[in-house]
Amino acid sequence: xxxxxxxxxxxxxxxxxxxxxxxxxxxxxxxxxxxxxxxxxxxxxxxxxxxxxxxxxxxxxxxxxxxxxxxxxxxxxxxxxxxxxxxxxxxxxxxxxxxxxxxxxxxxxxxxxxxxxxxxxxxxxxxxxxxxxxxxxxxxxxxxxxxxxxxxxxxxxxxxxxxxxxxxxxxxxxxxxxxxxxxxxxxxxxxxxxxxxxxxxxxxxxxxxxxxxxxxxxxxxxxxxxxxxxxxxxxxxxxxxxxxxxxxxxxxxxxxxxxxxxxxxxxxxxxxxxxxxxxxxxxxxxxxxxxxxxxxxxxxxxxxxxxxxxxxxxxxxxxxxxxxxxxxxxxxxxxxxxxxxxxxxxxxxxxxxxxxxxxxxxxxxxxxxxxxxxxxxxxxxxxxxxxxxxxxxxxxx
Amino acid sequence: xxxxxxxxxxxxxxxxxxxxxxxxxxxxxxxxxxxxxxxxxxxxxxxxxxxxxxxxxxxxxxxxxxxxxxxxxxxxxxxxxxxxxxxxxxxxxxxxxxxxxxxxxxxxxxxxxxxxxxxxxxxxxxxxxxxxxxxxx
Ligand SMILES: [Zn+2]
Numbered sequence: 001x002x003x004x005x006x007x008x009x010x011x012x013x014x015x016x017x018x019x020x021x022x023x024x025x026x027x028x029x030x031x032x033x034x035x036x037x038x039x040x041x042x043x044x045x046x047x048x049x050x051x052x053x054x055x056x057x058x059x060x061x062x063x064x065x066x067x068x069x070x071x072x073x074x075x076x077x078x079x080x081x082x083x084x085x086x087x088x089x090x091x092x093x094x095x096x097x098x099x100x101x102x103x104x105x106x107x108x109x110x111x112x113x114x115x116x117x118x119x120x121x122x123x124x125x126x127x128x129x130x131x132x133x134x135x136x137x138x139x140x141x142x143x144x145x146x147x148x149x150x151x152x153x154x155x156x157x158x159x160x161x162x163x164x165x166x167x168x169x170x171x172x173x174x175x176x177x178x179x180x181x182x183x184x185x186x187x188x189x190x191x192x193x194x195x196x197x198x199x200x201x202x203x204x205x206x207x208x209x210x211x212x213x214x215x216x217x218x219x220x221x222x223x224x225x226x227x228x229x230x231x232x233x234x235x236x237x238x239x240x241x242x243x244x245x246x247x248x249x250x251x252x253x254x255x256x257x258x259x260x261x262x263x264x265x266x267x268x269x270x271x272x273x274x275x276x277x278x279x280x281x282x283x284x285x286x287x288x289x290x291x292x293x294x295x296x297x298x299x300x301x302x303x304x305x306x307x308x309x310x311x312x313x314x315x316x317x318x319x320x321x322x323x324x325x326x327x328x329x330x331x332x333x334x335x336x337x338x339x340x341x342x343x344x345x346x347x348x349x350x351x352x353x354x355x356x357x358x359x360x361x362x363x364x365x366x367x368x369x370x371x372x373x374x375x376x377x378x379x380x381x382x383x384x385x386x387x388x389x390x391x392x393x394x395x396x397x
Numbered sequence: 398x399x400x401x402x403x404x405x406x407x408x409x410x411x412x413x414x415x416x417x418x419x420x421x422x423x424x425x426x427x428x429x430x431x432x433x434x435x436x437x438x439x440x441x442x443x444x445x446x447x448x449x450x451x452x453x454x455x456x457x458x459x460x461x462x463x464x465x466x467x468x469x470x471x472x473x474x475x476x477x478x479x480x481x482x483x484x485x486x487x488x489x490x491x492x493x494x495x496x497x498x499x500x501x502x503x504x505x506x507x508x509x510x511x512x513x514x515x516x517x518x519x520x521x522x523x524x525x526x527x528x529x530x531x532x533x534x
Contacts, residue, residue: 133412137439138497139404140528142469142477147485150467158465158512212468212507259436259495263465263487384465385497 004280008095008106009237009244010394012042012230013354015336016111019187019223019343023116027058027226028069030111034228035070042230043241044105049230051076051103053090057347058111066109076103082254083380084292087229087349088390091376092250094231104233108353111226112345115191134257134386145382146219146295150211152384153297156264157213159312164213166315167296168204170333171217171340173323174293175199178337181365187342191221204296218296220339220348227350229357245357248373249279249393256386264312267389268305268377275391276307281373283307288359288374289323289331290352293338298383306377306391325366331375335359335366349378353392360396372396401475405523412441415454420527423520425459427494428452438494459518460534461490468506482506488516488531502532509533 014037016030025033039045052074056062063077076097080089087108094106131139156162178184179198188196195203199217207216237244251274255267276283283306291302300314308331309317323333334340336355339348356374358364374394381387406417416439419426428437431453435446443450466486472478484506489495501519503509515534520527 131407131410133410133439133441136406136410136413137416139406141485141497141499142403142472142474142480142483143485143497144469144472146471147467147469151465151485151487154467155465155512208470209468210471212470214467257487257495257497259438259493260489261495 004248005099006234006246006248007099008231008233009246010229010353010357011232011237011240011242011244012038012044012228013357014038014041014228015183015343015351015354016226017183018190019225020115020190021113021224023113027111027113030226031058031066031109031228032070034111034226035107035109038228038230041242042232044230046070046072048105048236049107050074051094051097051106053078053080053094053106053108055079055081055086055110055347076106082388082390084294084347084349085378085380085388085390086347087353088250088376088378088392089252091229091231091247091353091392092252092390095247095250098231098233104236106231108229108231108350109226110228110347110350112347113224114222114346115224144211146214147211148382148384149295149297150214152263152301153213156297156301159264160315162300162315164205164215165201166319167218167300168201169318169321169323170293170296170299171204172199172201173321174334174338174340176324177335177366178341181337181342184337184342187221187223191223214295214297220294220344221341223343223345225343225345227354229350229353242361243397245360246395247392248281248395249275249277251275251389251391253389254387255389263384264301266301266305266379266383267387268302268379268391271389271391272306272377275375275393279393279395281393286331286373286375287368287371288335288356289333290356290374290376291333292348292352292377292379293334293340294344294348294379298379299333301383302377302379306375325368330368332366332368335364335368347380349380349390352376352378356394360394401479403476403528405526405528408525413439416440417526420529421525423527425457425518425529426454427457427490427492429455436493438496455492457490457492457494461488461516461531463500463510463512463514463516464489464495465512466500466506466510484510486531496529499530500532501530
């Protein structure tokens with residue numbers, strides 16, 4: 001094993017509890033409240049923060065807008081926006097900036113009122129602002145977000161024999177975890193899920209088809225929500241309230257439609273080797289897999305690309321409930337209930353870091369005994385066409 | 398207010414407008430580099446394979462293969478919600494470009510389509526341009 005760098009750690013986390021704010025708070029307010037609670041969690045205050053990472057989801061020109069709103073004068077301002085994977089990029093950049101001596105305490109925040117705004121993230125059309133060249137070639141097709149992912153699933157089935165029953169394993173495992181998480185159960189109540197209980201494979205494959213071959217129970221919810229993560233240098237981390245969760249490795253990559261390309265392989269196949277290589281560990285050593293579950297096929301594809309199993313074997317690999325937290329063969333998948341059954345306000349990446357940190361601290365509602373290593377993998381954009389991958393490897397002392 | 402018509406591409410978009418201009422004559426065009434042979438699609442001004450940027454337009458036969466597809470059953474778009482269920486697909490043209498399109502000429506796309514099947518262009522006519530949809534060959 002290579003000399004593992006432990007130069008930055010997650011020291012504070014907060015997940016905003018409500019998934020339906022009924023229009024009573026703004027995304028900016030969710031960000032600020034989450035930041036304050038995450039700083040409390042760490043035993044730090046606003047004055048300790050010297051680096052801000054912001055995807056701009058709550059307003060334009062976030063580099064100065066968010067600093068003013070929080071009342072901070074940071075030395076490092078990073079406004080990377082790569083959709084739902086933004087927070088893995090922010091964590092990677094914060095670790096890099098802290099290791100370089102540019103900052104001591106980094107603050108990442110997220111806030112969204114997608115549900116209150118009735119944003120039809122999954123089945124809306126495109127349009128509006130000036131089109132990119134790529135969009136100008138595709139605007140006429142009636143593409144929906146679900147259909148984009150469904151086309152990956154269709155090709156995966158064609159190429160490797162993957163079945164809907166195998167894809168349903170992703171949904172049943174995350175719901176199994178959601179039912180143990182009171183926040184997730186409340187979320188499903190607030191969002192008026194019809195049947196709030198553990199699901200079976202049959203439940204998933206018999207649910208309504210949204211875009212073939214993806215069924216309703218293979219699609220994430222659309223909630224309100226947000227959260228915050230505080231990342232600090234070792235000398236700060238050692239004096240925080242909770243045990244540090246070290247950032248051991250990171251990787252970034254992008255992929256887009258390519259003539260003759262393989263849609264069943266995502267940008268994660270490029271980002272994961274960077275992250276695992278830097279951390280000096282293998283996927284088989286991972287206890288906790290926090291993988292962006294926008295749809296069932298997202299997780300199946302990413303499990304393969306992260307290196308948990310060879311390309312094309314994901315369907316067979318997940319069979320039999322393997323991804324549940326109480327199984328020995330693991331890894332445990334999305335132990336908070338995931339975007340499928342707990343929290344998806346549009347850009348879920350920050351929750352992957354938060355639940356991974358909970359597990360490595362021993363605070364999860366589906367706690368894996370003795371969990372030592374976690375991967376958080378964010379996918380931003382659309383898996384079947386243009387998207388970004390951000391992989392973060394986390395470990396405890 | 399959004400209207401209930403198919404959303405159409407812009408003829409003025411800097412990189413792809415020339416592609417759509419050619420569709421007025423039902424010509425399906427793509428770019429290829431004179432120097433390195435790279436097929437460039439979507440259209441743009443530079444070659445993605447080398448730095449020379451000597452791209453020429455070529456005409457595709459309109460024949461290709463269905464790479465993958467989905468059948469959309471739920472849409473809130475004012476035009477497409479009246480079209481469900483409809484098939485959306487990535488089609489690989491024989492000349493190399495992969496384009497996103499809809500599949501026509503099937504009554505039940507969920508059972509009549511398979512990855513790898515042959516398709517051919519089926520132009521949908523509009524005033525200022527035509528739209529390259531595809532149907533089973
Ligand atoms: Zn060239």
